[in-house]
Amino acid sequence: MKKNRVGICHICGNHKELTFEHIPPKSVFNADNVRLYQYIDIHAAGNDCWDFSGVRYKQHQRGVGGYTLCEQCNNDIGAWYVVDYADFIIRLYSAIKKHSFKQNDEFVVYANDIYPLRIFKSILAMFCSLNSDKFVDMHNIRKMLLNREEKGVAGDYGIAMYFAIGNIIKQLPISVIASTDTHNFTSTIRTVSEITWFPFGYIFDAKRENNPRDFDITDFSQYGYDEKADISIELITREVNTPFPVDFRSKKQVIEQRNATLSAKKGETSD
Numbered sequence: 001m002k003k004n005r006v007g008i009c010h011i012c013g014n015h016k017e018l019t020f021e022h023i024p025p026k027s028v029f030n031a032d033n034v035r036l037y038q039y040i041d042i043h044a045a046g047n048d049c050w051d052f053s054g055v056r057y058k059q060h061q062r063g064v065g066g067y068t069l070c071e072q073c074n075n076d077i078g079a080w081y082v083v084d085y086a087d088f089i090i091r092l093y094s095a096i097k098k099h100s101f102k103q104n105d106e107f108v109v110y111a112n113d114i115y116p117l118r119i120f121k122s123i124l125a126m127f128c129s130l131n132s133d134k135f136v137d138m139h140n141i142r143k144m145l146l147n148r149e150e151k152g153v154a155g156d157y158g159i160a161m162y163f164a165i166g167n168i169i170k171q172l173p174i175s176v177i178a179s180t181d182t183h184n185f186t187s188t189i190r191t192v193s194e195i196t197w198f199p200f201g202y203i204f205d206a207k208r209e210n211n212p213r214d215f216d217i218t219d220f221s222q223y224g225y226d227e228k229a230d231i232s233i234e235l236i237t238r239e240v241n242t243p244f245p246v247d248f249r250s251k252k253q254v255i256e257q258r259n260a261t262l263s264a265k266k267g268e269t270s271d
Contacts, residue, residue, distance in 0.1 A: 008133040009070040011077065011125065011145055019074045021129045022065040023171060024197045025122070027086040030063040036169075039243045049242045050167055050251065064171070064197075068129040073146075077125045080148045080225075084115045085122030092233075093199045101163060101237040103250055106214070112230045116220035117151055123159055123217075127193055127204045131173045135193075149225050158208025158218040161233075162201045166240035170196035174206075175245045194245050201238060203246060212236065 005018045022030050035057040042048075045055050069077070088111060095109055125145055128136045136142045139155030177190045191206035205211045208218055214234045223229060238248040249257070 005067040007067070009073050010068045010128045010131070010133045011073040011136055011142065012070060013133065013136065013142060014070060016070040018067040019069055019071050020062075020065055020067055021069045021074055022063050023126050023129050024195065025078075025082045025086055025126075026063055027082065028089050028197075029199075030065075030197065032063065034060045034064050034169075036060060036064065048251070049254065064169075066129065068133075076148075077122070077145070081118045081122035081125065084118040088114050088119050089200065096163065097199070101165065103165070103237060103239040103248070105237040106234065107163075107237075108232050108234055110230070110232050113228050114231065115225075115227070116223040116229055116231060117225055117227065120159070120217065120220035121145055121148075123161075123202055124204075126195055126202070127159075130171055130195060131193060135174070144221075151221055151224060153218060153221050156207045156209070158205050158211045158216050160203045160205065160211040160216050161235065162203075162215060162238040163235045164196050164198050164201040164238055164240050168196065168240045168243060169198075170194050170201065170240065170243060170245075172243075172245050177245060190246075192245050196240050201240065 007015065007018050009016055009018065024030050035052075037052050037055050037057045039049065041055050042052065047053065047055060092109060092111060096107070099107075101107065121144065124141065128141065128145070136145070139153060139157055144150045144153070172192075172194045174191060174193045177192065178187060179190070180187045188210075190210050192210075193204040195202045203211060208216065211218075215236050217233070239250050241247075241249060241251050241254055
């Protein structure tokens with residue numbers, strides 16, 4: 001007997017029966033069996049982040065997602081936004097898959113006759129499903145998604161997009177990253193959420209200014225719902241080898257930094 005899932009819809013905010021929402025949409029390479037590994041299990045096995053050999057996993061039979069949206073919101077988001085987002089991603093990938101890109105390669109791809117606002121809102125809806133039901137309360141996101149004619153972002157947030165290579169899937173809810181510049185004696189706090197599902201990745205940044213400007217797609221939100229456009233999109237290739245937010249180190253860099261840390265700790269112990 002099917003068990004009902006009742007909770008707060010991550011978009012409308014109502015307490016209702018929830019339906020399964022694929023993250024990303026099922027129509028964009030998320031319909032098949034997927035093995036999900038936990039970083040803690042990979043670490044416990046003594047493996048590198050990208051080495052899953054001998055590590056236990058959970059098998060997802062119908063793609064990855066969760067019970068996050070009520071039936072009405074699920075249907076509306078799918079009909080209003082996801083159809084055009086899926087068409088955009090499939091066309092974009094078809095245009096670049098024949099090329100061999102390396103870490104940090106920058107390139108321009110042309111997308112003709114697309115609906116930028118619908119694409120932006122579909123990605124924004126993914127972040128709503130990924131995060132808690134409070135995420136949609138920020139910056140009038142709920143109003144933007146429930147009113148398909150609403151355009152523009154209210155607030156400082158932004159979304160960046162990259163072309164992903166590697167073998168790590170990321171579905172990271174809001175995370176806070178602190179970094180320090182020892183030369184200038186300054187520190188910064190960055191609040192992000194990240195989704196990587198090949199062939200592309202997305203970064204939601206609480207402050208748009210922290211996104212790589214050239215690869216920011218927040219201006220997609222400025223178009224009208226029924227407004228088509230021909231757009232040149234600047235993308236960067238990011239190698240995804242760890243489950244950590246906005247971490248795009250190569251495997252070589254990960255190994256070198258790990259060994260340097262171990263050597264430093266060994267030196268401290270010897271002293």
